[in-house]
Amino acid sequence: MLPPIEVHDLTLAYNKKPVLWDIDFDLAESKLIAVIGPNGAGKSTLIKAIMGLVQPASGHVLIYGKPLDKQREKIAYVPQRESVDWDFPINVLDLVIMGRYSHLKLFRRPGKEDLKIARDALEKVGMLPFEKRQISQLSGGQQQRVFLARALAQEAQIYLMDEPFSGVDAATESAILELLKELRSAGKTVMVVHHDLQTVAEYFDWVLMLNLRMVAYGPNKEVFNNENLQKTYGGRLNILTQVVELTKEKDFVREPGHD
Amino acid sequence: MIDSLYEFFSFTDPNVNYVLAGTVLLGISAGALGCFAVLRRRALVGDAVAHAVLPGVCLAFIVVGDKNPFALLLGALIFGWLGIIVMDYIIQNSKISPDASIGMVLSVFFGFGVLLLTFIQSSGNVNQSGLDAFLFGKAASMVPLDVIVFGTLSVLIIICIILTFKELKLVSFDIGYAQAIGYPVKKIEFLIATLMVMTITVGLQAVGVVLMASMLIIPAAAARFWTTSLAYMVIIASVVGAFSGVAGSFVSYLAPAMPTGPWIVLAALSAFLFSFMFAPKKGEIARFIIHQKNKKNVNDENILKTMFLLEEADERKQRGRSIGEILKRRRMYPSTAKKGLNRLVRQNLVEKYAGQPDLYMLTDKGRKRGQRIVRVHRLWELYLTDQVQIAGDHVHDDAESMEHLITPEIEAQLTKVLENPLIDPHKSKIPES
Numbered sequence: 001m002l003p004p005i006e007v008h009d010l011t012l013a014y015n016k017k018p019v020l021w022d023i024d025f026d027l028a029e030s031k032l033i034a035v036i037g038p039n040g041a042g043k044s045t046l047i048k049a050i051m052g053l054v055q056p057a058s059g060h061v062l063i064y065g066k067p068l069d070k071q072r073e074k075i076a077y078v079p080q081r082e083s084v085d086w087d088f089p090i091n092v093l094d095l096v097i098m099g100r101y102s103h104l105k106l107f108r109r110p111g112k113e114d115l116k117i118a119r120d121a122l123e124k125v126g127m128l129p130f131e132k133r134q135i136s137q138l139s140g141g142q143q144q145r146v147f148l149a150r151a152l153a154q155e156a157q158i159y160l161m162d163e164p165f166s167g168v169d170a171a172t173e174s175a176i177l178e179l180l181k182e183l184r185s186a187g188k189t190v191m192v193v194h195h196d197l198q199t200v201a202e203y204f205d206w207v208l209m210l211n212l213r214m215v216a217y218g219p220n221k222e223v224f225n226n227e228n229l230q231k232t233y234g235g236r237l238n239i240l241t242q243v244v245e246l247t248k249e250k251d252f253v254r255e256p257g258h259d
Numbered sequence: 260m261i262d263s264l265y266e267f268f269s270f271t272d273p274n275v276n277y278v279l280a281g282t283v284l285l286g287i288s289a290g291a292l293g294c295f296a297v298l299r300r301r302a303l304v305g306d307a308v309a310h311a312v313l314p315g316v317c318l319a320f321i322v323v324g325d326k327n328p329f330a331l332l333l334g335a336l337i338f339g340w341l342g343i344i345v346m347d348y349i350i351q352n353s354k355i356s357p358d359a360s361i362g363m364v365l366s367v368f369f370g371f372g373v374l375l376l377t378f379i380q381s382s383g384n385v386n387q388s389g390l391d392a393f394l395f396g397k398a399a400s401m402v403p404l405d406v407i408v409f410g411t412l413s414v415l416i417i418i419c420i421i422l423t424f425k426e427l428k429l430v431s432f433d434i435g436y437a438q439a440i441g442y443p444v445k446k447i448e449f450l451i452a453t454l455m456v457m458t459i460t461v462g463l464q465a466v467g468v469v470l471m472a473s474m475l476i477i478p479a480a481a482a483r484f485w486t487t488s489l490a491y492m493v494i495i496a497s498v499v500g501a502f503s504g505v506a507g508s509f510v511s512y513l514a515p516a517m518p519t520g521p522w523i524v525l526a527a528l529s530a531f532l533f534s535f536m537f538a539p540k541k542g543e544i545a546r547f548i549i550h551q552k553n554k555k556n557v558n559d560e561n562i563l564k565t566m567f568l569l570e571e572a573d574e575r576k577q578r579g580r581s582i583g584e585i586l587k588r589r590r591m592y593p594s595t596a597k598k599g600l601n602r603l604v605r606q607n608l609v610e611k612y613a614g615q616p617d618l619y620m621l622t623d624k625g626r627k628r629g630q631r632i633v634r635v636h637r638l639w640e641l642y643l644t645d646q647v648q649i650a651g652d653h654v655h656d657d658a659e660s661m662e663h664l665i666t667p668e669i670e671a672q673l674t675k676v677l678e679n680p681l682i683d684p685h686k687s688k689i690p691e692s
Contacts, residue, residue, distance in 0.1 A: 048435075051439040053439060069441065077436065090487075095432075101440060107425075109425060
């Protein structure tokens, strides 16, 4: 069995500043996986790298054993809510139909079937009554649910979500949680950037602890403990941080692998 | 003037028709494309590109020796693109911010263009007359070949926008997501940039490089007031663009020596001002009316609330209250209170007491409304002291404004979190819902 996502020796640099070092893991199938770590640990960057939005300095990512470009329709992405302009002139349904674009050839318009799938997705997040509403008139939690509906409309196998629980109301939080569980029962794999340590054990099966490098990765019971939390959140990694600072001052040249 | 208007719109003069067709097509393509430039916050890039094409146009003229539209087009395309590449290169490879980079490209390219223009003008080439029209536009200087070339280009741009509407929409709204689902984002951005350079080139003769950006920006800005749908926004912006084009050619017809660019801009601006004032919901007047309505509503609710509080104090429902009694309990202008009471009587929320002209009493319906306001006020105060830990003497003013805003859903939530409370922080009884 090929893992949903295989990350091999991934190192990432922004403007030549390394932000993630040698990340290496296989994602577990049909699990809810939390990605946790302090601010600036590179959580969003990791998701973006898997989605091909940032180019790694080295290493590679495989989706079910194949490069991302061949597997795009298997993987859905929920960006951070703040990443778009919510005053943009479209309504809720328009936004969710964008999730169908990945199945449409360029220049083709979405059809009846796409409309049906989009509305089903809205129904699942409890936003169908709002389908005609202009997106600027949604609350934060509603915006988040609409974003999730767009990803659902992609009908993917793997879902990568960047802070879906951030700044949402209690009703949305439980709606999202229900949705995650439904996805898991349907055999999907969901990786979620999460910032609320209180709920990690309750909401998720596995956890990936990140702080510039991968501190720990595994089932909650095995890795979600004080020692690893201490390593992830406690203090800065002295030498690694210094080296990162060094690469900012000098030109960072990543040599290609020798394998 | 009336005669000219009649002649102009009788469409009998083929020259006028050519110019008119050219400017209308320009207006449509610039208006439509401008929506994407404005929504992607690239309006200033359009301005920089418009200025950057000037040296290209001048160089084309120097090489070819006359105003051949194909040569001008090529020159403009090359320099428009060069401007975009230079801007992006500076932004990506230095710490210079986008606005500085845009400003540099705009002024340096334009300065170079003016230099070349001066050089051409002093060279004594007989064909150069009218080249300065490229600065501020002269619709009348368009010859049929210009209109055919640039008109075709406009049609091409419009077709491109219609065909790639879905792609343009997604890339403008959420470029990261577009990339994540495997869209050729780089190619689409290249397409948008090319369409922009083409539109600017089309507008060279009618509007001129200095004011061309306004044709991209103003129609889109005006359209934004009327709709919340991207498709309609594009259509409305096209109409505004076309209208501005017609106005420009008309002025050019009346006074052929006058530069048309400023007139086209003024026409677009009038459409913008009209939208700004009169658009439903988003226009200034509509917003003013809504604000007045809200103010009246708040005022009326305050009267209902005050009358309920008076009843609560003396526990007498069947008693007429004078305006003076109401004003003693809550300060407001006597005239506002009087007007509010009249409105409330008309809405059957308040009635005159026993036919007396100056005594008022709540109807059952009015009492319910007043009671709800008091209830929401006290619930909110309790919520602030209990759950948000704000001191009791700081919560009243906040509750004064929140009582008019809190929806029944939030009221239900408050009741639930506070476990159906009976007493507020100031020991007053919270009335039932």
